[in-house]
Amino acid sequence: MSGNKEEVDPRINGIKTKIRVVPDFPKKGIMFQDITTVLLDPKAFKDTIDLFVERYRDKNISVVAEARGFLFGPPIALAIGAKFVPLRKPKKLPGETIFEEYELEYGNDRLEMHVGAVEAGDRALVVDDLIATGGTLCAAINLLERVGAEVVECACVIELPELKGRQKLKGKPLCMLVEYR
Ligand SMILES: O=P(O)(O)OC[C@H]1O[C@H](OP(=O)(O)OP(=O)(O)O)[C@H](O)[C@@H]1O
Numbered sequence: 001m002s003g004n005k006e007e008v009d010p011r012i013n014g015i016k017t018k019i020r021v022v023p024d025f026p027k028k029g030i031m032f033q034d035i036t037t038v039l040l041d042p043k044a045f046k047d048t049i050d051l052f053v054e055r056y057r058d059k060n061i062s063v064v065a066e067a068r069g070f071l072f073g074p075p076i077a078l079a080i081g082a083k084f085v086p087l088r089k090p091k092k093l094p095g096e097t098i099f100e101e102y103e104l105e106y107g108n109d110r111l112e113m114h115v116g117a118v119e120a121g122d123r124a125l126v127v128d129d130l131i132a133t134g135g136t137l138c139a140a141i142n143l144l145e146r147v148g149a150e151v152v153e154c155a156c157v158i159e160l161p162e163l164k165g166r167q168k169l170k171g172k173p174l175c176m177l178v179e180y181r
């Protein structure tokens with residue numbers, strides 16, 4: 001677990017070995033970090049969830065939000081007793097929504113959140129599988145802050161530090177498990 005120079009947890013190396021790196025996907029020049037191979041290994045998947053649960057269980061988090069994939073946020077939310085709020089691509093949420101536009105490593109996108117799902121005073125953890133440019137996490141932070149939530153921390157499995165995504169997180173701390181350089 002990093003972001004804060006603690007001793008490296010032995011579970012992290014096991015998780016790292018399960019991430020498949022696919023060159024030139026979805027475009028030439030992108031080294032795609034495929035997290036689906038972590039999900040195929042119940043120990044690596046459980047270790048990933050456990051590491052985050054151990055970090056956040058006593059932090060009084062009331063909402064866990066995640067953009068698009070929803071792989072890690074729901075089990076973390078259940079384990080720490082928080083609600084889970086999905087941040088979805090356009091036209092997927094049926095209720096009233098607010099949205100933020102953002103840029104990706106390879107394109108543009110938009111995230112939507114249901115109005116009323118998060119309330120002023122909620123303490124939020126924003127989860128994602130990976131931080132590249134930071135655009136996705138930044139859009140998520142903006143959505144949560146617009147409705148009055150306090151974003152306590154961002155958490156992701158993989159960081160691509162060369163893309164300097166941390167700088168887009170508006171000063172929020174980032175906890176990540178694995179760096180890919
Ligand atoms: O830090 P950023 O530059 O914003 O990139 C990070 C995002 O990129 C990936 O999602 P992607 O948009 O590729 O697809 P998905 O969300 O549908 O998995 C990944 O799952 C993160 O959500």
Ligand SMILES: Nc1ncnc2[nH]cnc12
Nearest residue numbers: 030031032033105130132
């Ligand atoms: N290199 C990468 N691997 C996986 N997901 C990504 N999203 C943005 N860049 C990515």
